[in-house]
Amino acid sequence: MTKKNNTTPPAPKTKPVYDYDAIIIGSGPGGEGASMNLSKRGQRxxxxxRHSDVGGGCTHWGTIPSKALRHSVSRLIDFNNNPLFVEGFHKPRTWTFDQILKQAASVVTKQTRMRTGFYNRNDVNVFHGNAEFVDNHTIKVVSESGIETITADKILVASGSRxxxxxxxxFDHPRVYDSDTILSLTHHPRHIIIYGxxxxxxxxxxxxxxxxxxxxLIDSRERLLSFLDVEISDALSYHLRSSGVMIRHNETYASVEGTDDxxxxxxxxxxxxxxxxLLFANGRTGxxxxxxxxKVGLKANHRGQLEVNEHYQTDVDNIYAVGDVIGYPSLASAAYDQGRxxxxxMVDGKAEAKLIGNxxxxxYTIPEISSVGKTEQELTAAKVPYEIGQAHFSSLARAQIANAGVGCLKLLFHRETKQILGIHCFGVNASEILHIxxxxxxxxxxxxxxxxFIRTTFNYPTMAEAYRVxxxxxxxxxF
Known part of the structure; x- marks a missing residue:
């Protein structure tokens, strides 16, 4: 006779109940890309x-305001250089820095309203305050109104850089600025040193x-923007110098002393x-x-950056990171894609999609620069047989009409296969032209x-025609 086993089987493990499926730290491009995709996939x-409005540093201190400033200044330069407008004027029109800041501020406001609408329409809850890990599923939000604790299955760090x-x-001295605080400049400097x-x-x-x-402009290296194709870098140096910028290479500061004036x-x-x-613009930190x-066993490197795998997962399985906090390429466009x-x-356990290779x-200097793919020096070092095709804007009808003859489009292609290996553009609308x-x-x-580009037909006259040329x-x- 067998003895009955009266032992009660163990109860099945219950899945922890969290406030949210995912918490995103930061509402810049990386955080926005992640939160919108997660919401579309039915996640809470x-x-x-930490800022009072969404958008992150990209919207409030970096990409948007600086490019709005650049656009206004570029239009001012165009006006002062156009014979149609300056005839009869004995001196050029001028604006002060605080005057063009007003235009930048209006763009920031429009962007903030638009992005706030994204979160509202997708039922994403936004908490304003500083985020602190309590454990790998719990975040403490510290704000002026108090402390709130929220939990989630997955957490994404997209806190950007500064x-x-x-x-x-x-940096508390009223004449010393970084690339964030320069937007609070109220006086119009006669002379500014830009370090970096x-x-x-x-x-x-x-x-x-x-x-x-x-x-x-103080450069600690031998050449401006050494990651660019040499010819493009040289063109930038030439045009900055011809506009009156003094460039000093191979210099390192020993001390900075603020005075009354x-x-x-x-x-x-x-x-x-x-x-x-002084505008100090030499590097950023996560x-x-x-x-x-x-609190979760993670450690950032000396630049405040986190290590991630190909799925943007950190060493802690349920914590991910994207954008400036993981380093290269540190671009708003790439951060948005990384977030998605x-x-x-975070939902599937792995991601099939990858960032594009190029x-x-x-x-957004004046003139503008944009590039994709390999440079001449990279192809030469790799012993790739390449050839160059160039179109100087001065020969394009559209550029002549627009009085925008400064610049060129440069194509690098394989001599045998004719495959495009690199594209480099310098001049008006370079970042738009490049995408073709x-x-x-x-x-x-x-x-x-x-x-x-030989087989297709371009509108005439256009800047895009530079590809055919x-x-x-x-x-x-x-040959």
Whole structure:
């Protein structure tokens, strides 16, 4: 006779109940891309934004205001250089920095309203305050009105970045600025020193010089924007210098001293410069230092960035990260795509989609720069047999009509296959013109060749016609 087993089987494990399926820290491009995709996929989503309005640094301090400033200054330069408008005027029209800020502010307001509507229409709850990890499923939101704790199955860090601030520079001094605080500039400097000749530094050098300020641009390297094709980089240097920008290469500051009426910068080379203001634009750091990452076993590197895998997953399985907090490419456009891809991974466990291999770069100097694919120096180092096709804007009817003859389109293509390997554009609307070539470059097989631009018909006169001119120029070089 067998003995009955009266042992009660263990109860099945119940899945934890969370307030949300996903919490997104940050409402910039990466956070927005993730939250919209998650919402469309039926997830309950909360977004935490430390600023009083959504949009992140991209909308309020970075991309949108700086490009709005640049556009206004570019139109002012066009006006002052156009014989149709300046005839009869004895001196050029001028604006002050605070005057053009008003136009930028109106754009920021429109963008904020639009993005607020995105969250409202998609039933995404937005919490305003600073986010802090309690554990890997719990976030504490600290605001002026108090502390609120929310939980989620998955968490995405999309907190963006901020300007790097060395400790030996007093950024509280009223004449010392970074790329965020420069938007609060109320006086119009006669002379500004811009320390850091990266993308942000070069863009602001164009802006201030266009407002008739004396500009000294300090570069710690031998060449401006060394990641660009050499010819494009050289063209930028030439046009900045011809506009009146003083560029000093291979310089490193030793000290910065704020005075009652300006700033004195002492360099390690022994040089000493004085100006009305200093814009320090030398690097950025990820906004991770206040997140209490140690509570979940994560650690950012010295630049405040987190390591992720191909699905944007950190070392903690349910925590993901996108955008500036993971480093390259640190572009708003890429961050948005990263957010959408990470959202798929958060729901499905993995993401099939990937960022495109050739990510375009837009640099809003005056003139504008945009590029995608390989540079000449990269192709030469890899021993790839390539040829060049160029179209100078000065020869295009549309550019002549618009008085926009400065610049060129440069195509790099394989000598045998004629495959497009790189596209580089310098001049008016470069970031728009580039996308025509990028679309062809992304095609497969024979569709991705320079001959496409010979076979197709372009509207005339247009700036897009530069592709046909450049393609013919390149093919004529073959033998």
């Amino acid at each position: 989503v909360a977004v935490i934004e 300007p790097y601030r060395p400790q030996n520079i007093d 000749a990266g993308v942000i530094g070069c863009e602001y050098a164009s802006i201030f010089r266009g407002l008739d300020c004396k500009v000294t 300006g700033v004195v910068v002492q360099f390690e080379s022994g040089k000493r410069l004085k100006a009305d203001a 906004n991770t230092d206040t997140l209490q990452l140690d 891809i990470a959202a798929d991974a 990510i375009p770069t837009g640099i 070539g990028q679309a062809i470059m992304e095609q497969e097989g024979e569709a991705n060749t320079i001959e496409y 450049a393609a013919l120029n390149g093919l004529n070089r073959l």
